[in-house]
Amino acid sequence: EAEVAQSPRYKITEKSQAVAFWCDPISGHATLYWYRQILGQGPELLVQFQDESVVDDSQLPKDRFSAERLKGVDSTLKIQPAELGDSAMYLCASSLERYSPLHFGNGTRLTVT
């Protein structure tokens, strides 16, 4: 079964440093999502792409977070500078189209020290 690939699986960084996460969605999936999951809570949407266009980034802290999906396939989420409160699991998900079920990757666990 096709999967959403994410890397790295784990990342430890010091506060004020820059960090980046990569996601490769299931082939052919037009919609891509980045979610943040704080320990003990449900995932919260950060940004949603339809092909290469952002359709929802209302919950993305734009002063430090950025996301891109230049060719409408893989995507990168960046944090600069990282803060202690950014420690969380960052999950990528994709769906065939906007109203299709979401398929999640296994996430990147970020620890900011």
Place this chain on the structure above:
Amino acid sequence: GENVEQHPSTLSVQEGDSAVIKCTYSDSASNYFPWYKQELGKGPQLIIDIRSNVGEKKDQRIAVTLNKTAKHFSLHITETQPEDSAVYFCAASGSGGSNYKLTFGKGTLLTVNP
């Protein structure tokens, strides 16, 4: 925006018993309600979903019911097995027009004791 409440936060059952997890949502325009299972160190995995034009859906030992009037939906797992132990999340799609935004509950840690 949409708000999803999920109960209980933890649930412990004996193998073979049934487990029920309940969720309520706030946006009456929500029309899609998936349930996800998340095992330790992994991403959430879709186990069943229901749309607002259906009141109940079943897939082997798992069933979901939806009450649109009361704005609540439930997950039922029968004949539980130790491998059902995980965190379960409900979610609801908000009325964000073309954005189709999923809002998740805070999760239920299900433990099935052998």
